[in-house]
Amino acid sequence: MHFAASIQVGESVQEPLKYYINNVSNTLNLLSAMEKNEVKNLIYSSTAAVYGMPETMPVAESAPLEPINPYGASKVMIEKVLADIAAVRDFKYVALRYFNVAGADSQVRIGQAYRDATHLITRALKTAHGEFAKLFVYGTDYPTPDGTCIRDYIHVDDIADAHIKALGYLLDTQKTNIMNCGYGHGFSVREVIATARKVTGIDFPVEETDRRAGDSPRLVADSTKLRQITGWQPRYDDLEFIIKTAWDWELKLRQTLKNRTPGQ
Numbered sequence: 410m411h412f413a414a415s416i417q418v419g420e421s422v423q424e425p426l427k428y429y430i431n432n433v434s435n436t437l438n439l440l441s442a443m444e445k446n447e448v449k450n451l452i453y454s455s456t457a458a459v460y461g462m463p464e465t466m467p468v469a470e471s472a473p474l475e476p477i478n479p480y481g482a483s484k485v486m487i488e489k490v491l492a493d494i495a496a497v498r499d500f501k502y503v504a505l506r507y508f509n510v511a512g513a514d515s516q517v518r519i520g521q522a523y524r525d526a527t528h529l530i531t532r533a534l535k536t537a538h539g540e541f542a543k544l545f546v547y548g549t550d551y552p553t554p555d556g557t558c559i560r561d562y563i564h565v566d567d568i569a570d571a572h573i574k575a576l577g578y579l580l581d582t583q584k585t586n587i588m589n590c591g592y593g594h595g596f597s598v599r600e601v602i603a604t605a606r607k608v609t610g611i612d613f614p615v616e617e618t619d620r621r622a623g624d625s626p627r628l629v630a631d632s633t634k635l636r637q638i639t640g641w642q643p644r645y646d647d648l649e650f651i652i653k654t655a656w657d658w659e660l661k662l663r664q665t666l667k668n669r670t671p672g673q
């Protein structure tokens with residue numbers, strides 16, 4: 410399973426080479442090492458960003474691949490490389506196109522631990538904690554009901570389960586496939602903020618600002634294929650629960666850091 414990548418859409422617009430070197434070049438090195446060592450199966454972390462601004466929503470895997478930022482383009486390039494290798498070698502893969510992964514382990518054992526996380530939910534919760542002075546909303550004039558971008562937030566445990574199911578499918582059938590991972594409905598930035606305020610009980614400051622380069626107005630998954638082919642069933646399709654697990658994780662992380670003695 411190949412997860413490693415540079416993943417920030419906005420940064421990819423500013424630093425395209427970083428994204429092509431890390432996500433394309435370095436993945437080519439990995440694929441080359443796999444070929445040399447006769448590793449014949451791969452689960453690849455792809456993304457909804459491969460679709461750009463899809464015309465039909467929810468978006469299915471058959472939709473045109475028209476990324477609007479270098480991050481999405483880097484993932485499309487590797488999907489193409491994988492298809493070309495699979496066409497001529499004894500090599501099979503499943504590319505999982507994740508939508509917006511969020512939340513922490515439902516038993517609060519693991520979660521995101523780095524400071525400069527840019528994901529909306531993590532950022533909102535860190536703002537609620539006072540780690541950031543305010544949360545920025547990038548763009549309020551998108552063609553969506555409340556003007557902010559809509560995303561399909563999927564709980565990290567459901568993404569993990571999709572990988573286990575996809576691996577079972579790959580090993581059992583030795584067939585290549587590409588599957589979306591999402592719930593099939595989305596929430597706007599404003600809806601996420603309202604839910605984060607409700608879960609935390611903190612009315613954290615928010616500032617509306619200009620659009621960020623490279624953001625698609627609405628990305629919602631059609632995950633029929635993943636469900637039908639692998640038997641995947643989401644367990645945590647509940648925004649409030651997703652945010653609650655992320656909040657519990659933030660509280661635990663804070664406590665752990667507080668209890669740490671210097672040098673640990």
Ligand SMILES: NC(=O)c1ccc[n+]([C@@H]2O[C@H](COP(=O)([O-])OP(=O)(O)OC[C@H]3O[C@@H](n4cnc5c(N)ncnc54)[C@H](O)[C@@H]3O)[C@@H](O)[C@H]2O)c1
Pocket residue numbers: 411412413414415416431435454455456457506507508509510511
């Ligand atoms: N989080 C999401 O919402 C989301 C959505 C779609 C796709 N994805 C994909 O899922 C994968 C995992 O993303 P994530 O959300 O866990 O991001 P993340 O930034 O938390 O994890 C990526 C990890 O890869 C590591 N990494 C990057 N380049 C590396 C390299 N050259 N060598 C070794 N390690 C390297 C980073 O240090 C980081 O730990 C990525 O491929 C990303 O494109 C994530």
